[in-house]
Amino acid sequence: MEACVDLVAADEWLNLSEAAGILGVHPSTVRLWADKGEIPAHRTAGGHRRFRRAEIETWASARREARQPVGHVIVQNALGRTRLQMAEGRLRDQAWYARLDEARRLEFRESGRRLLGALMRYLGDDEAALAEAAALGHEYQRLGRSAGLSLGETVRLFQFFADFLYDSVLDVYQASGLRAAREWAQMHRRVTAFTNTVLIGLVDAQPAPPPGVR
Structure with a gap:
């Protein structure tokens, strides 16, 4: 125009x-x-x-930017948001973060890197990455339990990170202005499917209570 x-x-x-x-x-x-x-x-x-x-x-x-694989752009945006949150001290304001020692924080960061790599592959139409998402959910549960976090705290930890991914999809969509809305709606659905798979894997990995314990 x-x-x-x-x-x-x-x-x-x-x-x-x-x-x-x-x-x-x-x-x-x-x-x-x-x-x-x-x-x-x-x-x-x-x-x-x-x-x-x-x-x-x-x-x-x-x-x-639009020429780059969109999954790569979203993941890089999420990493930038994570670094900003750490730089501004917002991560340290989270109660669950204060309960993690440095060794646990390093383990969660490594799991986060693996999760971003799997997400990038999934956004590139590698359906096998969805199975890795479920396995990473189990890994998050194991790390949270070993750190003494409750299931709710571990879920909040993951959701804190997942929010970066959702915001990144919106950021990249608004910045590019070159992709069809239908394509971006599909991209958002895939991000949601991926994070939901991680979350379900996390909850499913929670050990059942002993008999007689509710």
Whole structure:
């Protein structure tokens, strides 16, 4: 969709050739994208096509990101969120985190890395990764029990991490603007299926109480 050029600094506007230079494509390709409404474009009062530099740079960045396997982008986003939470001290505010010694924290981090790797494969249509998700649920339960966490605390630990994945799906969807909503809905369903499998595996691995104990 093309809009009329408003009054802004002249160096913020690009002509067809300048926009093509930033994008690394032929000007005719940029013209085609603009005609199809695939790239932000504007018109001067005289009818000439112009492009806002900031919009072109943002569009180019999103296009490069969209070329990456989407599972990789989501996982990297989740890792960034985890590091931010640790840097801001929010992780240490969690009661269950305070009960973990450094050795247990390292074990959970390693399990988290394996979980992200399995998720990336699952988002890449490797259905076998779903079986690994169930096994990782068992691993989370074992680690939580060995650390003296209750089942509820271990579930909260996993959900704290899973929230990063859900937020990452939303972040990447909003940032790209280049993928069909149906594709992203399917991606969200797969992330949900994966995390649900881990959670069910975690609960299923909980030892049954001794006979006579409720």
